[in-house]
Every structure is written in structure tokens, then in C-alpha cells.
Amino acid sequence: MDDRLSIHVKIADRDYTFKSLPEEETFLRDAVKLIRDRIDVHRGRGVRDTQDILALVALDCLVASLKTEDQARRTQKRIYDKVSQIDQIATSPPA
Template sequence: MDELSIKIKIADREYPMKVKAEDEARVRNAGKQINERIRSYRERFGIDDKQDLLAMVAFDCLVDKLETDEKQYDMDEGVLEKVNHLNNIINQAL
């Protein structure tokens, strides 16, 4: 398992971390997106306090994750219903 030592800069602070080589792009992209959201909130709301900005980004990310989880659950339920329906049709045909 190859691990890389990288530094991610978030809100003007550098965070050293070790990541798997295959996760590097995802981790760097996450840092970039966090910084973009911070910049967006700073511009939209005129907030300069980094702790407030980070809290808003964290909250926003969790809301997005919960929404994605709900959609995934609904999709999984729909697929399960269709598979069960197909199984019933197959069983009736046999």
C-alpha cells in the first residue's frame, strides 16, 4: 500500500497528511472544493471569520451528504422493488 505525504491548504492553513496514492486526486479535489465554498460564502455574505466560514462549509457538506444518502436509499428501494417484481414474474413463469 503506497502512501504519499501531501499538504492540503484549507482556509490559509496547511494540513500535512498521508494518503493512498489512488486517493490523492480525490483528497486534493476535496480541499479545492472546500476552499471554493469558503470563498463563495465570504463573497456572498461578507463573512471574514474563518471559523464561521468553516462551520458553514461543514454544515453545507453534511446537508449535501444527507440528501445524497436519502436519494441513494430511495433509488436502492426502487431497484429492490423492481428485482422482486422480476423474480415474481420469473417464478410464475416457471
């Protein structure tokens, strides 16, 4: 039996149907809302062509993703450096 839900959404004047696991439905709906919000931003800036708007939204999303990945890498490095520092202090012979 397929546990997937049939989710209907509208993006940029088109209807789409997705099959989604129940635990992923919220993420899907949140993503659609964010896409709609970004579409509204670009329309507010005077962009009218749907293809141009969707290209800009895709670019916005990828830039945000790359920034998040970079921030996560920097955070992991700081944590690794601190753990290494603590390990070095813990394993060094007493003075």
C-alpha cells in the same frame, strides 16, 4: 515500507500535511478544492470570520452527504421493488 504520500495543502489560510495512499491523492486534492470553493462562496456572501465560514462549509458538506445517502436509499428501494416485481412475474404460474 510506507506507501503513503505526504500531501501538502492550504485550507482557509492554514497549511496542512496529510499522509495519503497514492490512489486516494486525487480524492484528497478534489476535496480540498471543493472546500476552497465553498469558502469562496461564503466569503462572497459577506461572511468574514474563518471559524464561521468553516462551520458553514462543514454544514454544507453534511447536508450534501445526507442528500446523497437519501437518494441512494431511494434508488436501492426502487431497484429492489423492480427486481421483486420481475421475480414475481418470472415465478408465477402461466395463465
